[in-house]
Amino acid sequence: MNRPGKAPVTYRVLLRLLPRLFRERHGAAMEETFASARAEAARAGRMAVTRLYAREAADVLLTGIRLRVRSSARARHAVVLGATGRRRSPGAALLDDIVLGMRSLSRNAAFFAFAALTLGFGVGATTAMYSALKEVVLEPPAYAGGERAVRVWRTMGSGLRVPPNADQIELVRAETTLFEAVATYSSGKVTVTGLGEPVQLAVQRGTADLASFMGVRPVVGRMFTDEELAGEGAHVVLLSHALWRARFGGRTDVTGEPLHVNGEPWTIIGVLPPDIVRPDALPEPIDLWLPLGEAQQGSSLMARLAPEVTIEQAGDRLTSLRGEDAESELEVVPATSMREGGLREPLRVLMIAVALLLLIACVNVANLLLHRNAARGRDTVVRAALGATRSRLVRQALAESLLLALCGCAMGVAVAWAGTVAAAALRPADLAAIQAIDIDRGVLVFSLLISLGAWLLFSLMPALRGARRNAAEALSSAARTGAGGSARLRWTLVGFEVALSFALLVGAATLIVNVRDSARRDTGYQPASFVAMDVTLPVWRYQNEADRRAAFERLVTTVRRMPGVDDVALAAGVPPHMGIAFGIVHPEGRAPDEEATVFHGGGIDDAYLRTIGQPLIAGRTFLPHEVRDGADVVVLGETAARRFFGGGDAVGRRFSLMGDQFTVVGVVRDIAIVGLANGESDRPIAYWPLPEVWEEMQILVRTERRDADFIATLTSLVRTMDTDVLVTVTAGSKLLGATLARARFTAALLTAFAAIALLLSAIGLYGVLSQIVTSRTHEIGLRVALGADRASIRSLILNTGGRVVLAGLLAGALLVTGGLRVLSSSIFGIEHRGFGVYGAAALALGVTSLLAMWRPAMRAARIDPVRAMSAD
Amino acid sequence: MHNTEPLTPLSMAILLALMDGPQHGYALMQEIETQTGRRPGTGTLYAALDRLEAEDHIAECAVESAEDARRRYFRITPGGLAAARAESARMLDVLDRARARSVFTSFSTLRESS
Numbered sequence: 001m002n003r004p005g006k007a008p009v010t011y012r013v014l015l016r017l018l019p020r021l022f023r024e025r026h027g028a029a030m031e032e033t034f035a036s037a038r039a040e041a042a043r044a045g046r047m048a049v050t051r052l053y054a055r056e057a058a059d060v061l062l063t064g065i066r067l068r069v070r071s072s073a074r075a076r077h078a079v080v081l082g083a084t085g086r087r088r089s090p091g092a093a094l095l096d097d098i099v100l101g102m103r104s105l106s107r108n109a110a111f112f113a114f115a116a117l118t119l120g121f122g123v124g125a126t127t128a129m130y131s132a133l134k135e136v137v138l139e140p141p142a143y144a145g146g147e148r149a150v151r152v153w154r155t156m157g158s159g160l161r162v163p164p165n166a167d168q169i170e171l172v173r174a175e176t177t178l179f180e181a182v183a184t185y186s187s188g189k190v191t192v193t194g195l196g197e198p199v200q201l202a203v204q205r206g207t208a209d210l211a212s213f214m215g216v217r218p219v220v221g222r223m224f225t226d227e228e229l230a231g232e233g234a235h236v237v238l239l240s241h242a243l244w245r246a247r248f249g250g251r252t253d254v255t256g257e258p259l260h261v262n263g264e265p266w267t268i269i270g271v272l273p274p275d276i277v278r279p280d281a282l283p284e285p286i287d288l289w290l291p292l293g294e295a296q297q298g299s300s301l302m303a304r305l306a307p308e309v310t311i312e313q314a315g316d317r318l319t320s321l322r323g324e325d326a327e328s329e330l331e332v333v334p335a336t337s338m339r340e341g342g343l344r345e346p347l348r349v350l351m352i353a354v355a356l357l358l359l360i361a362c363v364n365v366a367n368l369l370l371h372r373n374a375a376r377g378r379d380t381v382v383r384a385a386l387g388a389t390r391s392r393l394v395r396q397a398l399a400e401s402l403l404l405a406l407c408g409c410a411m412g413v414a415v416a417w418a419g420t421v422a423a424a425a426l427r428p429a430d431l432a433a434i435q436a437i438d439i440d441r442g443v444l445v446f447s448l449l450i451s452l453g454a455w456l457l458f459s460l461m462p463a464l465r466g467a468r469r470n471a472a473e474a475l476s477s478a479a480r481t482g483a484g485g486s487a488r489l490r491w492t493l494v495g496f497e498v499a500l501s502f503a504l505l506v507g508a509a510t511l512i513v514n515v516r517d518s519a520r521r522d523t524g525y526q527p528a529s530f531v532a533m534d535v536t537l538p539v540w541r542y543q544n545e546a547d548r549r550a551a552f553e554r555l556v557t558t559v560r561r562m563p564g565v566d567d568v569a570l571a572a573g574v575p576p577h578m579g580i581a582f583g584i585v586h587p588e589g590r591a592p593d594e595e596a597t598v599f600h601g602g603g604i605d606d607a608y609l610r611t612i613g614q615p616l617i618a619g620r621t622f623l624p625h626e627v628r629d630g631a632d633v634v635v636l637g638e639t640a641a642r643r644f645f646g647g648g649d650a651v652g653r654r655f656s657l658m659g660d661q662f663t664v665v666g667v668v669r670d671i672a673i674v675g676l677a678n679g680e681s682d683r684p685i686a687y688w689p690l691p692e693v694w695e696e697m698q699i700l701v702r703t704e705r706r707d708a709d710f711i712a713t714l715t716s717l718v719r720t721m722d723t724d725v726l727v728t729v730t731a732g733s734k735l736l737g738a739t740l741a742r743a744r745f746t747a748a749l750l751t752a753f754a755a756i757a758l759l760l761s762a763i764g765l766y767g768v769l770s771q772i773v774t775s776r777t778h779e780i781g782l783r784v785a786l787g788a789d790r791a792s793i794r795s796l797i798l799n800t801g802g803r804v805v806l807a808g809l810l811a812g813a814l815l816v817t818g819g820l821r822v823l824s825s826s827i828f829g830i831e832h833r834g835f836g837v838y839g840a841a842a843l844a845l846g847v848t849s850l851l852a853m854w855r856p857a858m859r860a861a862r863i864d865p866v867r868a869m870s871a872d
Numbered sequence: 873m874h875n876t877e878p879l880t881p882l883s884m885a886i887l888l889a890l891m892d893g894p895q896h897g898y899a900l901m902q903e904i905e906t907q908t909g910r911r912p913g914t915g916t917l918y919a920a921l922d923r924l925e926a927e928d929h930i931a932e933c934a935v936e937s938a939e940d941a942r943r944r945y946f947r948i949t950p951g952g953l954a955a956a957r958a959e960s961a962r963m964l965d966v967l968d969r970a971r972a973r974s975v976f977t978s979f980s981t982l983r984e985s986s
Contacts, residue, residue, distance in 0.1 A: 018915070026918040029944040033897035034914050059913025067919060 008038070014057060017064040017095060046441075047417065054410055061406070064095050065102065097399030112404065114763055115368045119408025121756050122361025123447040124415020129354040130443040131420060133347045141281035141335050144215035145181075145304050149335035150311055151280060152301040152318070154328045156582055156596050161331070163300050168330060171321055172301060178314045180306045183213035184299035185279055186292060191538060191726065194260040195247050198538070198724045201287035204278065205233070205299075210292075213302065214279055220244070221255040221270025224291045233293030235266040240287050241274035261288070263540020281336050302335065328596070346746045352819075353504055353753045360500050362451055364760045365408075367493045369401065371767045398456070405452050412448060487772065491804050494764045498808025498845065501757040503816040505841035508754040511747035513837060518740055524671030525575060526613030527732040530702045532574045533714060538724035539695040549693040551721065558717055559701060564710065567702040569611035570690065572603040574698045574732070575671060576739050579603070581686065583658040587644040599640065600683050603690035609635075609668060611702040612732065619651035619666030626665075627689040635666040637685025662688075672736075706731060758845065762852040769801050769856040780860055781868025790861040797857040798850075805849045809842055879959045882912060882920050887929065887956040890948040894933050897921070897944065921946060929955050 011034050015027050034056065041048040140147035152172055153161040163186075164172070173182050185206040192201050210216075211223045218238060228234035237259055239248070248254045258265040276286060279302045292299060305314060311332055318330040535555070542548045552570055560568045573579045579602030586592035605627045609616060617638060626633055641650035641664070650664045670685060701714070711729045718727045773780075780793060816838075879887070882904070889895060889903040897917060905911040912920070924930045929952030935945040948956070 022919075022922060026922060029897055030914045030918050032943055033901060033917070036898035037901065037914070056913050056915070060915035063913070063915030063919045 011056065014060045017061055019067050022067055050413065054413055058410065065099055068095050068099065097396050098403055100396060101400035101403045111368060111372060115365055115404050116407040116411050118361050118364045118760055119451050120411020120415050122358040123409065123412030123451055124419055125753065126354050126358045126447045127412065127416035127444045128419030129350055133351055141279070142277050146335065148305045150303050150305055150314065150332050151335055152303055153331045153333060155331040156328050156598055164330060169301055172303060175317065178306060178309055178317055179303040181209065181213045181304045183207060183210040183279065183302050184292060185210050186299045190261050191724070192259065192261055193263065193724065200726055202285055203288045203290050204286045205290045205292035207292045210279065213304065216273065216276060218270035219273050220252050223270065229291045229293060231293050233291040235264065236269045236291060237261065237266045238270045238272050238289040239268060240272050240276065243287050244271045263538060346742065350746065350749055353507060353750055356500050356504055357753050357757055358447060358450065360497050360757050360760050363493050363497050364764045365451065367490055367764045368767055370490050371771050401456060408451065409448050413444070416444060490768045494768050495804045495808040495811065497761040497764050498805055499812035499815060501761040502809055502812025502841055502845055503819060504754040504757045505844055506816045506837055508747065508750040509837045509841050511750050515740060515743045515747050518743065521672060523736065524614065524669045527736045529613050530611055530700050530732045532730050532732055532735060533699040533701065533718065534728045535699055535718060536696040536726040538722060542695060545692055548695060552693055552697055555699060555718060555721060559699060559714065562713065564705045565701055565703050567607055567611045569607040569700045570605045571608050571698045571700060572690065574700060574735060575612065576736060585644060586656045588654040597684055599686040601685045601687045604687045605690050608700065611700045614671055615669050617667045617669060618649060621666055622689045630689055630691050632660060632662050633665045633689065634662040635668055635687040636664055637668055637670045639670050639682045640684035640686055641667045643684060758848050762848050765801060765849055766852040766856065769797065769853050772800060773797060773856045773860045777863055777868045780863050781865040784863060785865035794857045794861040797860045798853055801849065801853040809845065813838060878962060879955060881908065883924055884956065884959050886920060886924060887948055887952050890930060890946060894935055894945040894947040924952065
């Protein structure tokens with residue numbers, strides 16, 4: 001029978017909040033209704049279920065209160081006193097307490113709002129951040145056996161990772177005791193025509209074993225056969241589920257139809273299941289699967305570890321197998337390492353920050369509750385004196401806390417949800433992984449429990465103490481002294497908050513200064529002086545190299561004639577997205593290097609250096625005929641020239657690389673070739689005359705113009721040559737700026753956390769100082785009566801708070817110095833930024849603290865001695 | 873003429889929903905959402921049903937096709953019908969007074985459709 005199922009235990013527990021009679025009468029039907037609603041919400045997703053629970057919890061709670069309030073208006077008086085002798089069921093008594101709690105909280109709306117907000121921010125921020133960490137770093141790829149999937153890289157001496165070569169793939173395949181399964185694949189883009197406008201689609205090429213490795217079975221049609229995978233691979237293709245639905249209307253008779261891939265007819269043989277992911281867990285779509293023929297090269301290698309084999313064991317074994325290849329070794333890394341894309345460190349830093357925030361939130365809530373309980377001390381004592389039992393008083397304090405905690409939790413869920421939505425909306429373009437964050441339920445529960453625990457601890461303790469106190473003593477003194485022990489505890493908590501906030505502030509300021517300095521770094525070229533056009537020719541019409549070169553040369557000539565254009569260059573890459581080349585360098589007249597060198601740079605033409613504004617230090621750039629003939633000449637960067645030819649003049653010297661001899665014709669300044677974020681500018685640079693023109697090239701245009709008209713003219717110029725050309729135009733400075741997007745994002749998040757922490761500390765400070773002023777009204781009145789002037793009273797109060805802030809600052813400085821030392825050793829670009837940062841953080845904290853202390857201090861200064869002393 | 877207590881919007885929505893025949897809790901919940909744009913929680917809904925039952929505006933009834941023994945169906949009683957009628961009259965009254973004060977310029981079209 002297909003029913004919505006039983007209502008979960010949580011809901012049945014919730015029903016205990018309703019009056020017994022009502023529950024007996026409607027409970028079963030309510031459970032059934034809830035189960036139906038839950039089944040409906042479950043179809044809409046996890047968030048809908050979470051929202052349903054939150055709404056139902058609030059609704060049942062409020063209904064329980066309303067039903068009771070309605071049924072016994074008269075009993076309420078006894079409840080308030082807590083002295084009723086009538087025996088009531090525990091559930092009923094709890095609700096009585098909650099009714100009382102609501103009444104008392106509604107009289108202290110500001111306290112209530114602060115406390116709920118505090119808890120909400122702490123829980124929400126922690127949950128959102130941990131969910132992001134889990135989604136991006138911790139979750140294995142979503143296919144069968146994904147938790148044991150690893151990626152095998154060929155790692156060069158300099159740490160650069162490239163796909164393994166054919167021999168190395170065979171080595172790995174032979175290790176059947178280490179790996180249960182091995183699969184190779186490669187990813188790329190193709191242009192598909194005949195489906196309306198030409199479109200660029202993401203393809204994955206896979207060998208026969210990739211489908212079984214990932215446990216993929218086509219929903220329509222079949223996988224590749226062995227014959228189709230032989231040689232270069234047959235022209236057969238599997239469609240992604242989404243593409244099939246969108247472009248082929250989900251027809252099951254689609255197999256056998258042609259698809260024009262790069263201008264050639266391919267045959268559709270099947271459709272992939274809807275939930276397919278990339279084997280390396282990168283959150284990018286796959287539109288088509290093509291066969292990866294045996295003869296094809298440059299494949300990425302994935303393997304599944306055999307049971308009992310650890311990633312370290314596999315790594316050690318492969319290192320010992322490096323074989324003939326002296327330049328590189330095989331490295332085994334978790335499958336998700338690509339998805340992380342350098343996010344692991346920033347996310348950890350943010351996780352630490354957010355944990356501090358949760359701690360501050362807990363401290364603050366504890367502080368607020370201590371304040372509240374101190375203020376209520378007298379009230380408690382009166383009730384105890386009138387005969388309320390101790391357990392009754394404790395329960396009442398608990399009920400009020402529970403109510404606050406529930407509201408705080410609801411806030412937490414809301415903040416966590418808003419946080420993940422905001423993070424997804426604000427994420428920089430290269431952080432695609434953040435797109436699909438789901439709130440992690442486990443950590444939500446964990447954060448809620450932590451904050452609930454802190455809450456209960458600090459609300460229960462004073463209640464117990466208050467219940468034990470001697471009534472007569474308390475009545476005479478509670479109003480005046482404000483409980484010395486509790487005040488000391490509260491000052492300690494405030495100091496702790498200040499310290500943690502200071503640590504967060506320094507962290508945020510450090511990141512901001514880092515980002516600013518990176519943005520200001522001398523890049524070595526002039527990114528603001530050119531725009532880059534990424535042009536992809538329809539490869540099927542430009543099959544041979546000569547055609548492509550002719551087409552691009554024609555384009556360059558046309559663009560050069562445009563008004564406002566100073567220079568035009570053709571290149572295979574543009575900073576910060578240059579190519580790499582590696583190999584053992586053998587300089588003339590010296591022994592060959594031991595380790596392979598990784599060069600950044602690649603193929604350029606004679607106009608390139610002028611166009612991007614990279615200055616020559618010695619020699620010359622390439623001549624047009626050198627570019628045309630592919631001469632064996634090279635232009636080196638300063639670092640490369642120094643490394644191979646010492647301090648002397650490198651121009652005219654020769655070296656060999658991968659069996660070819662090259663003559664150095666020029667030396668250029670080093671540039672920030674991989675962008676600004678990494679802070680390195682001393683990587684070896686080498687340029688060669690454009691060796692080959694591929695279908696996708698960069699046309700760089702040196703110009704003063706950035707306007708939309710100009711860009712549109714550029715684009716249409718290219719399109720008039722061939723309508724199937726794909727072209728995007730981006731400013732050089734924008735390409736460079738994008739490399740800082742991630743650091744900016746991290747800095748923005750950390751700043752937000754620090755701001756919240758600062759606000760929470762200010763609230764804490766304000767709360768404690770206000771209470772101090774209230775409890776010392778009598779004493780201050782006396783001082784004024786004895787002749788103290790207003791200013792001295794004000795500074796008396798400010799001094800009290802100032803000492804705690806100062807102590808917190810010092811503790812925070814110690815904490816952050818130790819913390820930064822640990823963090824700066826990690827790869828994430830945090831360095832110790834000197835005392836300016838500390839000063840700025842201290843200033844922000846000082847000013848905020850002063851603002852928080854000002855009102856209580858002014859209130860103290862305005863105390864009227866006559867009224868202060870006559871009260872009570 | 874209005875000799876009954878005014879109904880809350882939720883009670884009115886429940887009575888209107890039951891005019892088409894007996895309903896169970898979940899169906900009522902969905903119907904009320906269609907009528908008012910807001911879905912009541914289970915607590916609110918059953919508290920309202922409890923009150924309406926106590927006021928003899930609705931009554932529980934057996935429905936043969938019920939697929940779940942826990943499902944309880946409610947039907948409207950003659951008293952409930954009268955209350956709904958009285959409430960509608962009260963609403964019309966309110967509308968008349970609103971028209972007299974020119975709250976709507978297009979009141980006549982509203983009147984026709986009601």
